[in-house]
Amino acid sequence: MANSTERFFTGAVRGNRRVNDSLPKHDIVLLGAGHTHAHIIRMWRMQPIPQTRLTCISDHTVATYSGMMAGTLAGNYQPSDMEIDLVRLCASCGVRFIHGKVTGLDVEGRRLRLENRPEVTYDLLSVGIGSQPTLPTGNEAGLSIKPMQTFLPRLRKTINKILAQYAGEALQIAIVGGGASGVEIAFCLQQFIKHHYGDTTASKITLVDAGQQILGGMSPRTQKLANRELQRRGIQLRMNSRIVKINGERELVFEEGARWEPDLIIWATSAKPPALLGALGLPLDERGFLLTRNTLQSSGEECIFAVGDTSTVEGERYAKAGVYAVRQGPVLWENLRRKLEGQPLQAWQPQSQFLALINTGDERAILDYRGLSFHARWCWRLKNRIDTKFMAMYQSYDPPEMMHATAETSADAELAKQCGGCGSKASARVLQKSLPALQQSKYDHVLMGLDPPDDIALLAQRPGLSTAVSIDFFSAFVDDPFLLGRIAALNALSDLHAKGATPSAALSVAILPHGSDEQQARLLNDLLAGAVREFSPHNVPIVGGHSIMGPKLTFGFTILGDADAESVMRKSALSLGDCLVLTKPLGTGVLLAAHMQAACRTEWWTTLVESMLVSNQHAATVASEIGVNSATDVTGFGLAAHLLEMLKSSGFSAEISLGSLPLLPGAAELLENGFESTLAPSNRDSCCDLQIASELQGKSATKILFDPQTSGGLLLAVPEHQIEELLSQCGKQAKVIGRIVKGSTDGCHLSIVIGQ
Ligand SMILES: Cc1cc2nc3c(=O)[nH]c(=O)nc-3n(C[C@H](O)[C@H](O)[C@H](O)COP(=O)(O)OP(=O)(O)OC[C@H]3O[C@@H](n4cnc5c(N)ncnc54)[C@H](O)[C@@H]3O)c2cc1C
Incomplete structure (x- = not known):
């Protein structure tokens, strides 16, 4: 008779195993999918690092390119033109994609904590979760430009709500932040309102800023050009006006005591760190962004990199702008590879100046570069060319190629030596590591189950009912084991539901690709955690299982249950x-x-x-x-x-x-x-x-x-x-x-x- 460990690990699968049949030796995890990480994902398609898995975790399934946000408002682009489809990009590049929200980090254990799902481990981590506009503390009323993925639907919903209440009156709109993004949005929002709400909807846009001048950091001539255009378009400026508080939904309280209640407030203020950065336990700069060396490694931890708006390189002064995040891409890519190979890392240095192009929403743009300033159609054409070329790199979702060579290698040969029969079992340590982590409730009808483990499971039978049994398993079709576990559980329960039977227990069936005990335990834990998430509301405990090592991840369940033979839906x-x-x-x-x-x-x-x-x-x-x-x-x-x-x-x-x-x-x-x-x-x-x-x-x-x-x-x-x-x-x-x-x-x- 098999003991409980064996109930998880018995059987035999043999055959030609290739490198991609085993679990990866190294895990690189990208947290966030902004400008820098998009480059890493694209490079992975061309040059995947052998025996390494790249995972991208993002709280949204699309990434939005900020350079095209204003143009999308102005109607130059469709919303989809500024979006990178992360599901397709990752699928086409052989990158594992996890849609989830990271809530913390265990630096020692090299684990990321996520909302409502198991932790994700890494060997190398890169954090690039961007930044957020700064809002007065206490009340976060109004529309934040971030998350950019939801900005347009939020904007439309808010304007519709206002128009329903204030029909016929001019919309008073405050755009807070006189930097490049605030100015661009002010110009392009006019077009947006005209296009979506018609000429009859009057709007009065006011750009509010605490400073003396808009577009701080750009040349005085550029500022003059922008001021002139704002005036020509009837967009008001309220400078030297620091907002210190918001009362209720929209009353702005200024430092000098003045109050103003616009209909709509849009926050495009300077960047502040996302709250998560403070919870990671890594060194921060004086504003709360992650502090890194010039190699882009965290100043406190060599295996963690931080890029884009999220980080500040020690001793360097530069703005939070997409151009820097983009330029960090090739250095991060090189350094991730070098770090795995134990080679010295490259240094990144911010460029001292960069080309800025501000969309004025009328098929013209204001250009600022090394003291030169223009406001012209050709500037818009240049901006359009740069932006569409950039996006084309991330919007080509060609089918994935075989990511790893299929030729026999020494690793193949090693795998081919693996035994079959009961020798194909993964080690008992895998179970010892993964099963205790399963968080299952106590079930009265389970007389013997996993806790404590025994050779069989024993279930109390409900009098007068027959035992219903079914089995369902499949090979992996998603690369997120937690999600696979959830779907496998529901798929397996379905047979009993279809007959009107009541499921009462589950036995898992798993074929785990070859890898270290640690990796297999983590994989099994994620699969089972996903399954428990779905089984729990059905009052179905996992009482045992049967797992082996094999060429392709395969997972499913035998489901046991009770049925009244008379009323089964045959x-x-x-x-x-x-x-x-x-x-x-x-x-x-x-x-x-x-x-x-x-x-x-x-x-x-x-x-x-x-x-x-x-x-x-x-x-x-x-x-x-x-x-x-x-x-x-x-x-x-x-x-x-x-x-x-x-x-x-x-x-x-x-x-x-x-x-x-x-x-x-x-x-x-x-x-x-x-x-x-x-x-x-x-x-x-x-x-x-x-x-x-x-x-x-x-x-x-x-x-x-x-x-x-x-x-x-x-x-x-x-x-x-x-x-x-x-x-x-x-x-x-x-x-x-x-x-x-x-x-x-x-x-x-x-x-x-x-x-x-
Ligand atoms: C309207 C506007 C226009 C701009 N135009 C320009 C421009 O023309 N040129 C320029 O150089 N700069 C521009 N910027 C600045 C530029 O957008 C940022 O500097 C740039 O986006 C930073 O890139 P990033 O990769 O650091 O972060 P982002 O591009 O912000 O990406 C971070 C990603 O991380 C994800 N994320 C956040 N939190 C979590 C979490 N907890 N778990 C998982 N994922 C998470 C987010 O969803 C996001 O997709 C503009 C900014 C705005 C607001």
């Missing part, structure tokens, strides 16, 4: 006239296939992940309570094959209307463009009992029928008189897609028709 229990209801949209297969080729856009990815993280428990409970007799969950074989299974076992046929199938955003477009899961062709081949209306033959839209679903929805056969109640309780994702009809004599069980 596939065969269909009735004539039943309505077919699908509880989640289709398209996970094609979207995941596109993601592997860096073609799944951030907004599609976000809804895809949200959908996979929806538990089928609620829909199943509603179905059981209403008295639905027949159900299945739509998974790897796709909608058509799963429905055909139901039909064949009952002798009925079904008609479904293609137009009524709910689809995840992006699925239709990707199918149209030829994307498809590798399993889709065999799913299609298995559906010979299928008749597709002649008008639909060969149409790409029909491919969705064969799209394999990961953590897909339930397919319910609902008596017509109960359909309204079911839909009202299931939520808006549930859709009627067709109905059960009489069995066909020609052997065709499923007809796909056009329809709404």
Whole structure:
């Protein structure tokens, strides 16, 4: 009999293993995805460092290029023109992307702490989380220009709200901060209001600054040009006006005692450090930014780098501007490599002057460089050329190439020596390190589980009920193990939910790529932590498992549960006239296939992940309570094959209307463009009992029928008189897609028709 450790680590997987089959030796983590880190991600595509993983953690799935923000306000660009899609960029460069918010750092343990998920460890860390505008302490009313990713929607929402209350009156807008960004925004906001709210919406913009002159640090001629243009455009200046307090939502209190209540306040003031920097336990400059050596390493810790607005290099004086962050990119890239190789690092020195171009929103720009000043169309064209060229480097999301050589190397040879059979088990130390970290509640029905560990798990049985069992696991399709664990848990629970059974315990199945005990333990811990996050609300403890080392990360669960044999929602229990209801949209297969080729856009990815993280428990409970007799969950074989299974076992046929199938955003477009899961062709081949209306033959839209679903929805056969109640309780994702009809004599069980 296997002991509990063995229950996690038994089995055999052999075969040709390559370098990319093992866990990386080194972990480089980029915190934040600003100007400097974008360069590192792009370089990774061209020259990945062998046996090293690059991870990017960002609190947003897009990065916004500030150089184009004002132009986007002015209508020169679409919002997407200034955005870097981090999901696609990382996928195309072979970089692991974690969408998460970092809350702290354990410098000794080399671990980053994140909100609502396990820590992320690193060998080298680079911190580049930018800066924030300075606001008077105590009340943070008004609109901050950061986070820039949400600035436009926040601006529109606020203006709409104001206009709803103050219809007809001129909008009083205060832009606080007379630096380059405040001046640019003042010019371009005028165009924004005209474009989005029409000429009838009058606005009065005032630029407020504590200093004597706008554009401090630029030449007097540049300041004069900007002043003249502001005056010509009716934008007022309120200089020598330091705001010390905000009362309520928008009353500005000035140092000299004056008060002013504009309708809208936009903060574009000088940079202050994000609060997180103070919590990292690293040396800071006098303003609270991370202090670094000229190698960009933290002054207090050699394995931590800090770049962009986030840091200040000891002994150097320079502004918080994107040009410096951009110029640090190549030095950081070189130094990360050198640090891993133990070589001396390069020094970075800020340039003494830089070209500044201020968009005036009228297809002209003000140029300031080494005492020269111009305000002209050619300056705007120059700015546009520089900015679009910069963005083009980060908006090309070509499919990833094989990141590591496939040729046999000494590391390959080492892996090939690894034993099979029980010799393929990861060491017991892996479990000893990862299992105690699992934070599970105590469950009364678990008589023997992981705490204390034993050879088997023992569960109390509920009298009168039968045991329901199912298994589901898959190879990794996301490179974030915590997310993979969450989806794997919900995917595995789904079979029991589809039958109306109540899950009561889970046994994990894991194939872990080769690596050190430490790395495998961390990986297993993240996978299990993700699973526990989803199992807990379902009252499902993990009571054991079975894991081995193998070529590709694979993870899933056997789920045990209780069911009343009489009321199980069998596939065969269909009735004539039943309505077919699908509880989640289709398209996970094609979207995941596109993601592997860096073609799944951030907004599609976000809804895809949200959908996979929806538990089928609620829909199943509603179905059981209403008295639905027949159900299945739509998974790897796709909608058509799963429905055909139901039909064949009952002798009925079904008609479904293609137009009524709910689809995840992006699925239709990707199918149209030829994307498809590798399993889709065999799913299609298995559906010979299928008749597709002649008008639909060969149409790409029909491919969705064969799209394999990961953590897909339930397919319910609902008596017509109960359909309204079911839909009202299931939520808006549930859709009627067709109905059960009489069995066909020609052997065709499923007809796909056009329809709404
Ligand atoms: C309107 C405007 C226009 C500007 N125009 C110019 C210009 O034309 N030229 C110029 O040189 N400079 C310009 N600047 C300044 C420039 O934007 C900054 O200097 C530059 O963005 C700094 O780059 P960075 O990489 O340090 O940080 P950022 O570009 O700010 O990137 C930091 C990233 O870290 C992420 N992040 C923050 N906190 C966390 C966290 N806790 N966990 C995970 N991720 C996190 C953020 O979402 C962000 O994506 C402008 C600034 C503004 C406001």
